[in-house]
Each structure stands twice: as C-alpha cells, then as structure tokens.
Amino acid sequence: xxxxxxxxxxxxxxxxxxxxxxxxxxxxxxxxxxxxxxxxxxxxxxxxxxxxxxxxxxxxxxxxxxxxxxxxxxxxxxxxxxxxxxxxxxxxxxxxxxxxxxxxxxxxxxxxxxxxxxxxxxxxxxxxxxxxxxxxxxxxx
Amino acid sequence: xxxxxxxxxxxxxxxxxxxxxxxxxxxxxxxxxxxxxxxxxxxxxxxxxxxxxxxxxxxxxxxxxxxxxxxxxxxxxxxxxxxxxxxxxxxxxxxxxxxxxxxxxxxxxxxxxxxxxxxxxxxxxxxxxxxxxxxxxxxxxxxxxxxxxxxxxxxxxxxxxxxxxxxxxxxxxxxxxxxxxxxxxxxxxxxxxxxxxxxxxxxxxxxxxxxxxxxxxxxxxxxxxxxxxxxxxxxxxxxxxxxxxxxxxxxxxxxxxxxxxxxxxxxxxxxxxxxxxxxxxxxxxxxxxxxxxxxxxxxxxxxxxxxxxxxxxxxxxxxxxxxxxxxxxxxxxxxxxxxxxxxxxxxxxxxxxxxxxxxxxxxxxxxxxxxxxxxxxxxxxxxxxxxxxxxxxxxxxx
Numbered sequence: 001x002x003x004x005x006x007x008x009x010x011x012x013x014x015x016x017x018x019x020x021x022x023x024x025x026x027x028x029x030x031x032x033x034x035x036x037x038x039x040x041x042x043x044x045x046x047x048x049x050x051x052x053x054x055x056x057x058x059x060x061x062x063x064x065x066x067x068x069x070x071x072x073x074x075x076x077x078x079x080x081x082x083x084x085x086x087x088x089x090x091x092x093x094x095x096x097x098x099x100x101x102x103x104x105x106x107x108x109x110x111x112x113x114x115x116x117x118x119x120x121x122x123x124x125x126x127x128x129x130x131x132x133x134x135x136x137x138x139x140x141x
Numbered sequence: 142x143x144x145x146x147x148x149x150x151x152x153x154x155x156x157x158x159x160x161x162x163x164x165x166x167x168x169x170x171x172x173x174x175x176x177x178x179x180x181x182x183x184x185x186x187x188x189x190x191x192x193x194x195x196x197x198x199x200x201x202x203x204x205x206x207x208x209x210x211x212x213x214x215x216x217x218x219x220x221x222x223x224x225x226x227x228x229x230x231x232x233x234x235x236x237x238x239x240x241x242x243x244x245x246x247x248x249x250x251x252x253x254x255x256x257x258x259x260x261x262x263x264x265x266x267x268x269x270x271x272x273x274x275x276x277x278x279x280x281x282x283x284x285x286x287x288x289x290x291x292x293x294x295x296x297x298x299x300x301x302x303x304x305x306x307x308x309x310x311x312x313x314x315x316x317x318x319x320x321x322x323x324x325x326x327x328x329x330x331x332x333x334x335x336x337x338x339x340x341x342x343x344x345x346x347x348x349x350x351x352x353x354x355x356x357x358x359x360x361x362x363x364x365x366x367x368x369x370x371x372x373x374x375x376x377x378x379x380x381x382x383x384x385x386x387x388x389x390x391x392x393x394x395x396x397x398x399x400x401x402x403x404x405x406x407x408x409x410x411x412x413x414x415x416x417x418x419x420x421x422x423x424x425x426x427x428x429x430x431x432x433x434x435x436x437x438x439x440x441x442x443x444x445x446x447x448x449x450x451x452x453x454x455x456x457x458x459x460x461x462x463x464x465x466x467x468x469x470x471x472x473x474x475x476x477x478x479x480x481x482x483x484x485x486x487x488x489x490x491x492x493x494x495x496x497x498x499x500x501x502x503x504x505x506x507x508x509x510x511x512x513x514x515x516x517x518x519x520x521x522x523x524x525x526x527x528x529x530x531x532x533x534x535x536x537x538x539x
Contacts, residue, residue, distance in 0.1 A: 016270050016272070016279050017277075017279070018278060018279055018280055018282060018285060018286070019276040019277055019278050019279075019282065019286070020272055020276060020277025020278075021276065021277075040399070040401070041401075042404060043276060043404060043405075044275035044276050044404075045275060050399045050403075051399040069301060069304055069402075070297045070298075070300040070301035070303075070304055070406065071297065071300055072288060072292075072293040072296035072297050072300060072349040072350055072351075072352075073347070073349065073350035074284070074288045074290065074292075074293050074348075074349045074350075075346070075347040075348060075349065075350070076258060076290070076292070076346075076347075076348045076349065077258075077261055077283070077284050077288070077290060078258070078261045078283065078284070078290075081261075081283065081284035082284070083284075084347075085284060087287040087288035087293050087297065087349070088287060089287070089297055089301065089402065089405060089406045091402075095401070096401075097401055097402035097404070097405050097406065098405060099286055099287035099405035099406060100286050100287055101284075101285065101286070101287060109350075113300065113303060113304040114304065124280070124285055125280060127268050127269050127270045127279075128268060128269050129269055129270075131269075131270050133270055133279055133280050135285045135286065136286070
C-alpha cells in the first residue's frame with residue numbers, strides 16, 4: 001500500500017451533532033440562519049426568508065437561557081423511543097423558539113409552564129464506527 | 142360569475158372500519174347517496190372535487206367515476222392534510238362561483254384502518270451517521286428533539302394556550318372529550334357511541350399529556366359527499382328541493398402565515414383566526430349568530446383553543462367557556478354535536494365534508510335525536526398541519 005492511498009482513508013469523527021444547527025466544541029450552542037433584513041431565524045436552510053422574502057442570511061448564535069412555553073409528557077411513541085419524556089417548546093433569552101426535550105427531571109410531571117431552563121448537550125447514541133451522536137436539550141436551573 | 146352557491150344534497154357513511162370495502166366503495170356510496178339526496182344524478186354534474194390524503198396519487202375522482210358514472214367532466218383530485226375534504230368542497234364552490242359550472246360533486250374519503258399513532262419515526266439501530274435532510278440530521282430526531290407525534294404536537298398547542306391564559310388545565314381539556322363522547326351517543330353515524338365519565342377520561346392511558354387515549358381521535362374509514370349548485374340552477378328546481386337546500390354563506394381556505402415559533406411548533410391559531418375573520422365578513426354574521434359549530438377536535442387540546450380562535454368565547458376565555466357548559470348540545474353555542482373527531486371519527490379526507498354534512502343536516506331540521514332545535518346558521522371548521530384551514534358557514538334557506 002503506498003503512502004498516497006493511505007492518505008485517502010476516511011476520517012471517522014469521534015462525535016457528530018444530531019442536527020447541523022447544533023455546534024459542538026468547547027462551547028456548544030445552537031446556530032441559526034438569520035435574515036439580514038428582518039432578523040427572522042431559521043434552523044434549516046431557506047431559499048428566501050419566510051417572513052420578508054429577502055434572500056440574504058447570516059449566522060446567529062442562539063442564547064442558552066430559556067423559558068418553558070409549552071410541553072407535553074409523551075408516554076406513547078414509536079418503537080425504540082424511551083418514554084416517558086418531556087417534549088418542550090422553549091423561548092430562549094433572545095426570543096428564539098426551540099423544540100427539544102426537557103432533560104434531567106427525576107419525575108416528568110414536575111415540568112411546569114414558565115420554568116427556567118438552560119441549554120445542555122448529551123450523547124444519545126453511537127454508530128457502527130464508534131462515532132457518538134450528540135443531542136441537545138434544556139435542563140432545569 | 143354566479144352569486145350564491147348552495148348545498149343541494151349531502152351524505153356520509155358511518156365512520157368506522159370497513160375491511161371488506163375499499164376507499165372507492167366508500168366514496169362511491171357517499172356520492173350516490175348525496176346525489177340521490179339532492180334529487181340529481183352524476184349526469185347533472187359539471188365538475189367534481191375528490192379529496193383523499195393517503196391515496197392522493199391514486200386518481201381517486203376518476204376511480205369513483207368508474208363506479209358511479211364516467212361523463213367526462215373535469216376532476217380535481219385534491220389533498221391538503223386534514224383540510225382535504227374542505228378543499229374538495231371549496232374547489233367545486235370556486236368552479237361554480239366562477240361560472241364555469243352550475244352543479245358539482247365534492248367528495249372526501251379515507252381508509253385508514255387501525256393505523257395507530259400518526260407521525261413520529263422509529264429509532265434506527267445499526268447505522269453509520271450521515272447528515273441528511275434540511276437539518277443535516279444524523280439520526281431520527283423524534284423523541285430526542287421533542288415530539289413529532291400528533292397527540293404531542295396538539296398537546297403542546299393546548300399547553301401553549303394554558304401558558305398564556307388562566308383557567309385552562311387538564312380538567313378543562315378532559316371536559317371537551319367528555320362532551321364529545323356524550324354527544325356521539327345520539328349520532329348513529331359516529332364511529333364510537335359511548336359515554337365516558339370524567340374519571341374514565343382522565344384515567345385512561347396517557348398518550349401525550351394532557352391528552353389521554355379518550356382525548357384523542359381514532360383512525361378509521363369513511364366518506365362524505367356534497368352536491369353543490371348555483372343559485373340560478375337551484376331556482377329552476379322543484380320547490381321542495383329548494384326548501385332543503387342550504388346556502389354556503391362563506392367558503393374560506395387559509396394557510397399559515399409566518400410566526401416566530403412556527404418552525405418548531407405548527408401554528409394552528411393564526412390561520413384559523415384569519416379564516417374565521419374572512420368567513421364572518423363574507424357571511425355577514427358573527428360568532429354570536431351561530432347556532433352550532435363543528436370544529437376540528439382531533440385532540441381535546443385542539444378543540445379548546447379553537448373556541449378562542451373562532452371567537453366563540455372572549456379572548457383567553459376558552460377555559461371558562463367549557464366550564465360554563467356553553468359548547469354542550471343544550472348550551473349557548475353547541476360545538477361538535479356529532480361527537481366530533483374524538484368520537485365520530487376522523488377518516489382524514491372525509492372529515493372536511495362530513496362536518497358540512499352535519500351542519501347541513503341540522504339546518505334542514507333532519508338531525509334526529511341530536512337535532513339542535515331551530516338551527517339557522519352553522520360553521521364547519523377543519524385544520525390540517527402544514528398548515529391549511531378551511532371554514533364554511535352555512536345558512537338555512539329563508
């Protein structure tokens with residue numbers, strides 16, 4: 001085997017974010033596409049802004065602090081999904097709505113509308129190459 | 142261009158499960174019955190709108206024609222999530238309104254069987270993570286980044302309302318289901334016809350809190366159809382036919398405008414509010430004029446917030462509204478006297494035609510044991526996630 005072909009071996013990452021708007025590293029956070037005209041934020045790519053129709057976007061870090069605006073305690077889900085869990089709609093300190101789980105509650109029934117939360121990350125699986133999938137959620141403060 | 146459009150005939154199959162039939166059979170039965178109800182035949186139809194969600198690519202309208210009559214008229218096969226049936230009606234309505242048709246047939250149908258939980262994906266096992274899709278997801282996110290299941294999404298819609306308004310909680314949501322199960326005992330076309338106590342409803346297995354099993358609509362099979370006619374053509378028909386016709390005072394379809402939270406939680410409120418405002422304006426009536434409402438109670442949490450969205454109660458007052466008994470059959474504004482989606486059933490494509498059937502039947506005074514006495518004006522509402530909202534306001538013939 002030559003050195004040239006050895007250099008083509010795929011690099012297997014140690015960790016991958018579950019979605020691409022989750023930024024890992026030393027300071028994990030969410031990164032949104034933000035319309036440069038009206039400030040609307042989107043977690044997926046948009047061809048143009050759904051609010052104002054302009055087509056230029058920048059990146060915006062989403063605040064870590066959040067308030068629980070709505071939730072459901074899910075007891076019935078597709079096979080393989082551990083239940084119960086708390087599905088949440090949170091509003092971050094900079095006014096961005098995010099959907100994620102509330103994590104770290106001993107009893108899901110202790111979730112309360114209006115409770116203060118903070119962004120966190122955790123490993124949620126490992127693939128056949130040993131790469132860890134990293135998810136995010138919100139924990140009670 | 143035509144002026145008013147009327148419902149000339151209408152019908153629905155009982156909702157339930159029909160393993161011995163297919164969707165074409167169910168839709169054909171509803172169509173033939175609606176045509177007979179209006180005293181017309183497929184040969185009188187100028188246009189057809191056919192709605193189904195799960196068989197949207199099957200050419201449903203043409204397949205029905207092969208069972209009830211192939212006359213060569215234009216068919217519009219439509220799909221619009223849970224607003225599919227309302228969209229079929231509106232398609233025919235528009236054709237008549239535009240003057241391109243004088244009479245048309247709208248049908249909605251679905252065969253779901255025991256489909257179970259809608260949406261939400263199973264977790265993959267053996268795999269290699271590869272980013273895919275618009276979010277670059279390396280794994281299914283349902284259950285990790287919140288819920289994608291319908292009971293959960295609509296639970297969150299209701300809990301969002303509870304966050305913003307006082308007097309709304311588990312008990313108020315449960316009362317909605319109590320009412321609709323109670324109503325369904327009087328409807329021979331309902332999938333389920335059993336009364337449940339509040340204790341039974343609140344104690345049934347939790348699906349997505351606060352929605353328990355008895356607060357969720359079932360899946361099922363069924364079809365509904367309506368024959369629509371122009372005012373001009375109606376006046377050429379026998380007097381006894383004209384007397385049973387019901388006027389469509391408003392036909393509205395909206396989609397969801399941008400809201401900040403819409404990308405993470407479908408906004409079922411704004412498009413319903415917009416549709417209601419347009420419908421009341423077009424019909425020249427207000428919510429205080431309504432004698433009955435059939436609204437989209439796919440889950441108990443959904444019905445409660447639509448009291449507010451449709452203006453049936455004061456802003457923020459949906460909890461007090463259900464607590465007051467107003468939406469019960471003997472209350473101030475009866476809501477879902479059919480039993481609603483929760484108990485009558487929700488074969489998705491049929492739902493937006495079936496609620497027009499229900500309102501029409503009451504306005505004709507032909508609703509039997511569940512009749513809302515003296516009903517003159519009624520509203521039918523559906524909403525499909527994605528989102529689409531259809532509202533029809535119907536009025537009894539003068």
